[in-house]
Amino acid sequence: MPELPEVETVRRGLAAHVTDRTIAEVATFHPRAIRRHQSGKKDFVRRLVGRKVELVDRRGKFLWLPFESDALIIHLGMSGQCLMLKSDSPKHRHERIRIKFADSGDDLVFIDQRTFGGMQLDELVATEYGEKLPNSVTHIARDLFDPRIDLLATAKKLRTRNTEVKRALLDQTLVSGIGNIYADEALWLARINPIKPASSLTLGKAVSLLTAANEVMKSALAQGGTSFDSLYVNVNGESGYFGRDLNVYGREGEPCPRCARPIRRQKFTNRSSHLCPRCQPAPKR
DNA sequence: CAACCGCCCTGGGTGC
């Protein structure tokens, strides 16, 4: 389940391997992998061939390779992988897209078991500070690794939300890049119960929550990301090492690292929250 | 505009 640290790890790996290379050939193997590309498979392939990669950009969980006026957007979804594989490597069972380069070096191979991820070409539009974003990424808020994020303004906005704090944390239009794993870890670090109303946090608490999220994701990035269920790997196919540092996620029944009370897992909008019932007491209502 | 719900989809795991 790639979140901000994992997607940033992939971005760095891609940047190191595809920058300055020219696309020579594109093959797609599953319609869902390019379903977001409105003008179809032929257009997708035709428009990519001949393009030279300048850099690899990212906001939240969205990656893109910007060209002059458009960009190739990559989203990993929950099981997407970008791997650099030998040009003669056999087709992987869940291989969805393969991009070959004019230098006949390693291919960029998109593998995705659950097909929530995919690629699309989209126009670039100018936004603030002279930045250019793909049109379909403009609604995504800045992430916590973005040097231009305004942490205080984000904390204030979080407190205006009439919803549970974890929902707000997962809302990519408020702050992007946080998924279920790092939301649970950040809430544990900040000692906040996930179903506490966002509006009930003090401003200081809201700031410390965002700071905790930033810290935990920075640590994860330094270790190459988390690999909880082996679906996430970097472009070389290697797992990250942060999984061992998770305090609550996936640790139901194990002792809280702070107070030794068993970690509890509870239902949260068709998924799960992991928390310490003592460190993160439920709000009274 | 904000919140919420249901849907997309696959395959590993589990229970019978």
Next chain:
DNA sequence: TGCACCCAGGGCGGTT
């Protein structure tokens, strides 16, 4: 061994 079922979950479209 096989089958039915559950579960993971980010983003988005439609609705309230």
